[in-house]
Amino acid sequence: MKPLVSVKHVSKRYHQTERNDQQDALHNISFELQAGQVLGLLGHNGAGKSTLINALLGAHRYQGDITINDCHPIKQHAKLMEHLSYISDVNVLPGWMSVAQLLKYTSGVHPSFDIEKAKVTLSNTNILLSSKIKDLSKGMKVQLHLAVVIATNTNVLILDEPTLGLDLLYRDTFYRYLLEWFHDGERTLIIASHEVSEIEHLLTDVLILKKGKAVLQSSMENISEAYFILDAANTHNEKITPLEPLDSHVGLGSVKWLLKREHLSAVEGLGEIHRASLAELFIALQREEA
Secondary structure (H helix, E strand, O other): OOOOEEEEEEEEEEEEOOOOEEEEEEEEEEEEEOOOOEEEEEOOOOOOHHHHHHHHOOOOOOEEEEEEOOEOOOOOHHHHOOOEEEEEOOOOOOOOOEHHHHHHHHHHHOOOEOHHHHHHHHOOOOOOOOOEHHHOOHHHHHHHHHHHHHOEOOOEEEEEOOOOOOOHHHHHHHHHHHHHHHOOOOOEEEEEOOOHHHHHHHOOEEEEEEOOEEEEEEEHHHHHHHEEEEEEOHHHHHHHHHHOOOEEEEOOOOEEEEEEHHHOHHHOOOEEEEEOOHHHHHHHHHHOOO
């Protein structure tokens, strides 16, 4: 089975005019996504997330190979956009339009858009067809954008901080509709977010970037098997330090160490063992020296 998304040895280099040299914003990134996979694209500002997303969208040139549904992002851009949708934290919907006008416009330019499906989705929200987009709250704009995506027979969706600035109710509603749509077809998702704990339960795979390079690339299943948290008294520090923990956090009377699974037998009986969360691993990798 061919992957829906294929990224092979992709790099992006920017020219630094002041120093007359070049800098990699993205360095040798590779991954594939099949239908049913949800990739968490994680990293702090400047890590390379937006550069990679723009390459996937065909928004700028890059080195390496990318195909989405067998389409080249730049050479076959129009065809690509029949299969790919993108939602960001920045509202890109035309504020001067009404909701009804947006739906009518989308049905005219997108061959697979189902306007009735969009209306059914919106009927479960507080968004009126007569409302001007500029008058909608940020949460409503995100809901509207998702309703448009749901009504489009797209099978690759990229989300870039989609719930940034939304309250908990809007976030819950967003992800509920998203998952219903995702499981209703052969689709794949790429979610870029700072809210690691918020999206962790949605992910099948994760790619963590730092300064343009992949510092962790794994399935979520492998992560849970590869790392653990030891919660033990700080009196065991001399025994644990030689094991080179990835991170440690001092609490009330104990320390939590993030360790590789290979050291599990060495710390048996020293304290309580817990599953390492993706958020804990993300923080540890960001603290490490590049």
